[in-house]
Amino acid sequence: MKKFHTSDSINMGILCLNFDEAKKFYIxxxxxxxxxxSIIQFDSGTSRRLTMAHEYNKKFSIEFIHPSSIEQATRVGAKGGTINLFTLPTKNxxxxKERLEKTxxxxxxxxxxxxxxxxxxDPMGNNICLYEPC
Structure with missing residues (x-):
């Protein structure tokens, strides 16, 4: 069994209905x-693949995924038993806070x-926690 190392990458899939809105918020x-x-062509049509990494931890990446069924679409932003989708450090x-507190x-x-x-x-309804150590 492979041991998990802190140098390993962490990739998270996030269900999303509006990729452009999510992209703008996360950036x-x-x-x-x-x-x-990029747009990926399949026999059954096209799909968009949008992946992003975090500026302070480039090994933490997210991929926005368009729901593939009605059931998945109803789960966009569902808390799924967690308080936060993820917690990230920040330096600002x-x-x-000043920019977002009235949004x-x-x-x-x-x-x-x-x-x-x-x-x-976030725009999909997922809770995110940012923190800055003193």
Whole structure:
């Protein structure tokens, strides 16, 4: 059995109905950059492949996936038993808080002696936590 190493990559699939809206949010607010954005041709039609990596941890990547069924489409943004889809470090939490606190994406902000936490909701309805250690 292979051991997991901290140097291994982490890839996460996120169900998404509007790739352009998700792409803009993740780039503008969360510090992701596009690693692939292409149209793939299949016998049954076309599909878009959009993958992104995080600027501070390039081994953490996400791929937006269009639902392939009605059942999947109803699960877009479903919490799935988790509080947050993921938690990421950031270096500019104060700026992000000011920019996002009057938007629909903002949930709450918390400062404790060891870190600051900014809780957001992405365009699909997934909760995301950003934190900055003190």
């Amino acid at each position: 503008d607010h969360l510090g992701f950059f596009v690693t692939m954005d 939490i104060g700026t992000l 629909a994406f903002f949930i709450d902000y918390l400062e404790v002696p060891y870190a600051s936490f900014l809780n957001l909701e």
